[in-house]
Amino acid sequence: MRVLRSTKPASLTQPPSNLIEPSTPAKEVEPNTNNNTNNPSSSHSLRRSARLSSHNNAVPPTCTQRKRKSLDIPLQLDTPLTKQTVRKVKQPPKGLSLDAVKEPVQDRCLSLRSGKNLLKPEVNSLDSMNGKEAQGFDQGGVVVEDGERMDVDLGNVVDVDAKGDLSCRFSMEEKGKGKVVVEDSSSSDFSVTDYLMDAGDLFGGLEEEGGLMDNLIAETVSLAEVTIGRAGTSDKMDPKERFKNVAKENASRFAHFSVREEEEDKDELEPQVEENGDVEDWPGPFSTAMKIIKGRGSNMSTEQKKKSESVPVIWVPKEIKNDRFRKVAPSLEELCLEIMAEHVDAITSLESVPDVLRHKLTQALCDSRKMNHHFLDLLASRSPSEIRIKDCSWLDENQFTKTFEAIDASNLTVLQLDQCGRCLPDYVLYATLTHLSNKLSALTNISVKGACRLSDAGLNALITSASSLRSINLGCCSLLTSDAISNLADKLGPVLKELYIDECFGIDAKRILPALFKLQHLEVLSISRSETVTDSFITQFVAVQGHKMKELVLADCTKLTDRALKAIATSCPGLCGIDLTNVCKLTDASLGHLANGCQTIQTMKFRRNAFSDEAVAAYFEARGGPLTELSLNHVDKVANHTALSLAKHAKKLQSLDMSWCREMTNEGLGLIVDSCLSLKMLKLFGCTQITNVFTHGHSNENVKIVGLEESQILKNIVVPDLLPLRYSSV
Amino acid sequence: MKKEDTVKLISAEGFEFVIDKNAAMVSQTIRNMLTSPGGFAETEHREVTFPEISTTILEKICQYFYWSLQYARLGVQIVQIALSAL
Numbered sequence: 001m002r003v004l005r006s007t008k009p010a011s012l013t014q015p016p017s018n019l020i021e022p023s024t025p026a027k028e029v030e031p032n033t034n035n036n037t038n039n040p041s042s043s044h045s046l047r048r049s050a051r052l053s054s055h056n057n058a059v060p061p062t063c064t065q066r067k068r069k070s071l072d073i074p075l076q077l078d079t080p081l082t083k084q085t086v087r088k089v090k091q092p093p094k095g096l097s098l099d100a101v102k103e104p105v106q107d108r109c110l111s112l113r114s115g116k117n118l119l120k121p122e123v124n125s126l127d128s129m130n131g132k133e134a135q136g137f138d139q140g141g142v143v144v145e146d147g148e149r150m151d152v153d154l155g156n157v158v159d160v161d162a163k164g165d166l167s168c169r170f171s172m173e174e175k176g177k178g179k180v181v182v183e184d185s186s187s188s189d190f191s192v193t194d195y196l197m198d199a200g201d202l203f204g205g206l207e208e209e210g211g212l213m214d215n216l217i218a219e220t221v222s223l224a225e226v227t228i229g230r231a232g233t234s235d236k237m238d239p240k241e242r243f244k245n246v247a248k249e250n251a252s253r254f255a256h257f258s259v260r261e262e263e264e265d266k267d268e269l270e271p272q273v274e275e276n277g278d279v280e281d282w283p284g285p286f287s288t289a290m291k292i293i294k295g296r297g298s299n300m301s302t303e304q305k306k307k308s309e310s311v312p313v314i315w316v317p318k319e320i321k322n323d324r325f326r327k328v329a330p331s332l333e334e335l336c337l338e339i340m341a342e343h344v345d346a347i348t349s350l351e352s353v354p355d356v357l358r359h360k361l362t363q364a365l366c367d368s369r370k371m372n373h374h375f376l377d378l379l380a381s382r383s384p385s386e387i388r389i390k391d392c393s394w395l396d397e398n399q400f401t402k403t404f405e406a407i408d409a410s411n412l413t414v415l416q417l418d419q420c421g422r423c424l425p426d427y428v429l430y431a432t433l434t435h436l437s438n439k440l441s442a443l444t445n446i447s448v449k450g451a452c453r454l455s456d457a458g459l460n461a462l463i464t465s466a467s468s469l470r471s472i473n474l475g476c477c478s479l480l481t482s483d484a485i486s487n488l489a490d491k492l493g494p495v496l497k498e499l500y501i502d503e504c505f506g507i508d509a510k511r512i513l514p515a516l517f518k519l520q521h522l523e524v525l526s527i528s529r530s531e532t533v534t535d536s537f538i539t540q541f542v543a544v545q546g547h548k549m550k551e552l553v554l555a556d557c558t559k560l561t562d563r564a565l566k567a568i569a570t571s572c573p574g575l576c577g578i579d580l581t582n583v584c585k586l587t588d589a590s591l592g593h594l595a596n597g598c599q600t601i602q603t604m605k606f607r608r609n610a611f612s613d614e615a616v617a618a619y620f621e622a623r624g625g626p627l628t629e630l631s632l633n634h635v636d637k638v639a640n641h642t643a644l645s646l647a648k649h650a651k652k653l654q655s656l657d658m659s660w661c662r663e664m665t666n667e668g669l670g671l672i673v674d675s676c677l678s679l680k681m682l683k684l685f686g687c688t689q690i691t692n693v694f695t696h697g698h699s700n701e702n703v704k705i706v707g708l709e710e711s712q713i714l715k716n717i718v719v720p721d722l723l724p725l726r727y728s729s730v
Numbered sequence: 731m732k733k734e735d736t737v738k739l740i741s742a743e744g745f746e747f748v749i750d751k752n753a754a755m756v757s758q759t760i761r762n763m764l765t766s767p768g769g770f771a772e773t774e775h776r777e778v779t780f781p782e783i784s785t786t787i788l789e790k791i792c793q794y795f796y797w798s799l800q801y802a803r804l805g806v807q808i809v810q811i812a813l814s815a816l
Contacts, residue, residue, distance in 0.1 A: 329756075329798035332791065 285622035286595035292621055293614045293641055313640045315670040317697020333357075341365050350378045355386045366391040373399045380407045386414040395423045404432035413442050414724055416473075419450040426458035433462065440466035445724045447473035449500070456484040463491050470725055471498035471524075480504050482511040489515035497725060498524035502553070505530075509537045517544050523727050526553035528579070533557040538564035546571030550727040551603070555581035565590035569597025576727060577603035581633075584608060588615035595622040602626050607633040613663070617641035624649030631657035633683075643668030647675035654678050659685035659707060666694040673698045683707050737764065740779040741788040751776075753795035 337357070340347060341364040350358060358379065365371040371394055379387050380403050392400075400423040417424065433440060440446075443466040448454060454477050463469065469492055474480060485507060488496070496519050501507055509532040516522065522545055527533055538560065542549065549572045554560060560583050568575070575598040580586060586609050594601065595618065604627060616638055620627070627650045632638050638661045646653070653676045658664055669690060673679060679700060684690055685707035695705060737754040739747045755761045763770055763778055780788060 329801035332794045335794070 284596035286592040286618055289595065289618035289621035289645075290592075290614065293618050293645075296641065296644070313643050313665065313667040313671050315667040315674070317666075317670055317693055318699050337361055337364055341368060341370060344370055344372070344375050347375070347378060349381075351382060359386070359388050362389055369394070373403070376403050380404070383408040383411045385411045387412065388414060388416040390416065390418050392417050392420040392423055395420070397423050397425070397428050400424065401428055401431055405435070407432075407436070409433075409436050409440050409443070411442055412440065414445040415440075415443060416445070416447040417451075418447055420448055421450050421452035421476075424448060424451045425453035426455055426461075429454070429458045430461060434465045436465070441468065444468060444470045446471070447475075447500075448477065449473050449475035449502075451477050452479065455479045456481055456487070459484045460487050463488055467491065468495055470495060471500075472496065473498075473500040474504060475500055475502040475526075476504070477501075478503075478505055481506045482508050482515070485512040486515040489518040493518040494520055497521050497728060500524070500526040500553075501530075502526055502528040502555075503530075507532075509533045513537065513540055516541060519545070521548065523548060523725075524551040524553075524577075525549065526551075526579075528553050528555035528557065528581070530557055531559065534559050535561055535564040535567075539567040542567050542571035547573065549575060551575070551577035551579075553577075553579040554583060555579050555605070555607075557583060558585070561585045562587055562589045562593070566593045569593035572598060574600060576600055579603075579605040580609060581605055581607040581631075582609075584610060586610070588612055591615045591619045595619045599623060600626050603629040605629075605631040605633075606635050607631060609635055611635055611637065613637045613639045613641045617645040620645035620649050626652065628652050628678075629655045632661055633657050634660040636661065637663060639663035640665065640668050643671050647671045650676055652678055655681040655683075657683040659683050659687065661687065662689055664690070666690055666697075669694050670698050673700045673703055676700075677702075679703045681706065736776065738777040739788060739792065740777060741783055741785040742781050743785050745785045745788070747788060747792050749792050749795060753792070753799055754778075756795045756798045757791075 337360055340361060344365060362371070362375075362379065365375060366389065371389070371391070373395075376389070376395070376399070379389075384407075389395075400420075446462070446466060446469060448462075451474075456479070459474070459477075459480060472488070472492075480501075485501070489512075499516075499519065499522060507530070509527065509530055516525070525541075525545075533554065538554075546568070552568065552572070552575065554564075560580075562585075565580075565586060566589075568578075570593070578594070578598075578601060580590075588611055591611055592615070601623060616632070616635065620642065624645060630646075630650070630653060632642070638658065643664065646656075650672075656672070656676070656679060658669070664687060666689075669682075669684075670693075673682065673694075677700065680702055682703050682705045684705060687708065690708060695708060735751050736748050737751050737760070739749065739754070739760075741747070751764075754764070760778060764776070783791070
């Protein structure tokens with residue numbers, strides 16, 4: 001073991017005067033009240049040895065709550081260790097018991113910012129105790145050189161969550177074993193040797209659990225971390241000196257923290273910590289599923305586990321056959337539509353052309369920028385029932401006025417004027433749609449996404465004339481405010497079923513809550529990209545409206561956390577679709593909540609969420625049956641577990657997006673594609689690890705693989721359903 | 731062409747188009763009509779009537795059938811020339 005020696009006079013720390021003077025040379029590492037008075041600002045990361053703290057204030061060995069934040073960062077700076085969070089150490093090794101000291105957080109804090117406290121790589125000493133090399137463990141400064149001189153200061157931080165569960169994060173050796181060092185509070189007398197022996201026991205005991213802990217990766221709570229250390233003693237160095245030395249060594253490491261993380265933590269720690277891995281323990285489909293996943297892992301030998309993180313997938317590609325690539329001719333309908341789109345000016349009438357074909361033609365024209373006024377007139381002629389124009393940016397106000405002031409809207413049920421910012425300011429609206437003779441009484445769907453010049457007054461006028469709207473899309477209407485939504489709710493309360501207010505920056509989520517409650521039949525709510533959507537908004541919203549909700553689109557609502565998902569899961573049993581794109585703060589606990597709460601999710605969209613492979617796989621084990629559309633775009637850790645679960649359970653899957661999932665292998669994808677026979681679309685952008693072994697070797701005839709080679713993007717954009725309402729009939 | 735290899739498609743005006751069986755099988759509808767075990771009259775006589783399809787349309791459809799076979803067999807380049815002739 002190596003001993004830390006420092007010749008610098010340590011002046012930073014004042015070792016706590018009320019530090020114990022135990023008969024044994026145990027060292028109090030924990031900052032005491034002195035430190036706290038010196039650094040009132042720091043309120044995080046307690047580090048104290050449980051044993052010693054027990055000496056201090058005879059606290060009963062109950063679990064306590066502590067906050068610790070920035071300790072994570074310094075710990076991870078130097079070492080390649082992976083940390084695991086384990087919820088409970090279920091069988092404390094002999095001689096040791098969990099000891100958590102109950103103390104108010106404020107009083108005993110480690111002031112990391114001043115770098116005065118010590119975070120020791122206790123494992124160093126422990127490693128050497130076990131005769132292992134401590135190379136993986138050099139956490140920046142404390143090296144224990146000598147066997148007899150346990151000069152290591154070990155901070156013992158035990159974080160306990162609100163429910164009293166002990167959550168520990170273990171620093172793992174390079175060899176991948178988790179260790180827990182927990183001190184025994186029961187004995188007051190101990191010697192260094194005792195300590196070391198205990199540690200060794202602890203190690204030994206926990207190595208059996210190492211396998212279990214390896215598998216408990218899913219329970220990561222962002223804040224919970226335990227650095228467990230042990231106080232060592234030195235015969236020669238004065239304790240104060242040692243403290244100071246170690247503090248100096250580590251000061252620079254601790255000077256690095258994230259302000260925002262800490263701020264938010266203060267507010268939201270409680271509920272988050274509450275979620276700490278508990279989801280797995282709740283009886284329910286998710287915990288069952290997680291056990292299955294872990295069962296997969298545990299069946300493998302430990303060597304296998306160490307090499308590849310997950311279960312091997314067995315899939316044999318079939319031989320390359322040439323008949324796969326016999327081209328299928330485009331259908332006559334496609335050919336005709338292409339020709340019509342190219343010669344749109346020659347079309348004289350769209351009479352008796354069914355709506356479906358009209359929409360396809362309109363879409364083709366918008367995509368190729370050939371859409372013009374002439375065709376719009378054709379669409380609007382003779383009492384149309386549906387007009388869907390996905391891009392009105394070519395249209396200007398005069399043309400719009402000319403077409404729409406004389407339109408016969410008596411049968412018009414669907415009007416989609418996306419990207420109409422240029423052509424739809426308020427005055428044009430007054431001149432056309434709201435002034436129609438027979439109003440817009442049949443209109444059930446309207447989309448004015450992108451109407452950036454539409455104000456509250458214009459919207460009010462529109463709603464007054466279209467009083468039976470079921471679905472309204474006001475995406476990107478930046479001038480709208482919460483008042484407009486209140487008015488909308490007043491007028492359309494009994495009928496509106498779908499509300500899309502994506503990217504409306506003028507609308508404050510909290511202020512429209514009462515309005516949202518007035519919408520008695522709301523099924524679809526889409527408020528993506530809103531900074532004001534918070535956990536409390538979601539919780540309150542679903543408490544009232546949750547039982548009817550079928551789809552929630554919360555893309556880019558980055559403030560949401562697991563709490564919101566828990567509320568959604570408990571209150572929305574009939575949820576059919578959820579979009580959590582870019583909601584980065586979610587953890588595996590969210591998946592657990594969804595699995596336990598929502599049974600019928602068909603459309604699930606993730607992107608850039610930090611879920612682990614096991615948790616995702618467990619969700620599919622539990623609830624993969626009804627899934628039809630799934631996006632795991634950039635959910636980086638998705639790998640073989642997910643592949644196995646999907647292949648086994650997601651039989652109805654039609655569309656799968658695994659772009660940027662770089663842990664996926666040929667075998668995994670092959671298994672999925674060959675097992676999910678309904679699969680029609682598979683997106684693999686950015687998956688350069690997929691080779692011909694998969695693309696030529698899978699045996700699913702219907703699937704279309706997009707993204708590996710040059711792919712035409714426009715043609716592969718999924719057109720939303722052409723039904724007027726997503727989840728119910730009009 | 732032998733009689734067994736051909737299928738007759740009859741338009742609304744009564745025009746009869748005699749085409750190869752493989753060509754007709756491009757259409758799933760016709761394929762089902764001709765191959766299903768349901769005992770359709772079409773199966774026996776190999777004649778399908780389309781009372782709602784006009785002659786010019788049916789002619790184009792038959793041309794499409796042949797074009798589609800060529801496409802599948804030959805690839806894109808040659809067939810694009812053929813397409814413009816459609």
